[in-house]
Amino acid sequence: MSGDITDAENRLRLIRQHFLAPQGAGLRADRGTRATEPGAAMRLDVYDHMTATVDETVALAATLCDEQEPYEKPPTRQVEHVYQWLVDETPHLDEERQQVRDALIYRHGLEHAILIGESDIIRRHPCPECVTWGLAWDRHAERVVCWNRHCADGDGQPTTWTLAQLAKDHIARKSRRAIRAT
Numbered sequence: 001m002s003g004d005i006t007d008a009e010n011r012l013r014l015i016r017q018h019f020l021a022p023q024g025a026g027l028r029a030d031r032g033t034r035a036t037e038p039g040a041a042m043r044l045d046v047y048d049h050m051t052a053t054v055d056e057t058v059a060l061a062a063t064l065c066d067e068q069e070p071y072e073k074p075p076t077r078q079v080e081h082v083y084q085w086l087v088d089e090t091p092h093l094d095e096e097r098q099q100v101r102d103a104l105i106y107r108h109g110l111e112h113a114i115l116i117g118e119s120d121i122i123r124r125h126p127c128p129e130c131v132t133w134g135l136a137w138d139r140h141a142e143r144v145v146c147w148n149r150h151c152a153d154g155d156g157q158p159t160t161w162t163l164a165q166l167a168k169d170h171i172a173r174k175s176r177r178a179i180r181a182t
């Protein structure tokens with residue numbers, strides 16, 4: 001598990017530092033005032049990505065903890081610490097909830113990787129259906145495609161996956177491996 005946290009955290013840190021630091025005051029100050037500047041639209045996308053990342057993580061913590069107040073406030077500056085915060089807030093989850101939490105962290109790691117141009121990471125996962133290495137990221141349709149033709153449906157349409165499905169499959173596999181290892 002800790003490896004998945006580190007990956008998601010490192011990528012989110014990279015996103016924050018690379019896209020926000022060079023603009024001095026950061027994206028917040030840019031909002032609305034310099035929207036016509038080249039690159040501003042992309043930076044807003046990144047800002048929205050970071051905001052959505054934190055919001056979704058905080059919302060999941062609340063759900064997993066039956067809406068109890070968090071022990072600590074979630075990080076607002078070094079947002080990449082939100083994953084460690086989530087884990088610290090949810091120490092005693094049953095297996096099912098733990099997998100939901102871990103799948104969110106893993107999916108965010110994939111989303112961050114795609115945002116920073118490392119979508120090849122998708123290829124390192126077996127297809128959840130045919131379990132071969134034919135997956136690729138379709139950046140136009142924003143979904144994962146399995147190019148194994150034996151995996152395609154009756155009409156020859158390739159099997160497709162969301163990042164959430166891929167992350168869930170990854171975490172389930174990992175948990176089965178851990179069970180076998182004990």
Ligand SMILES: [Zn+2]
Pocket residue numbers: 127128129130131132134146147148151159
């Ligand atoms: Zn497949």
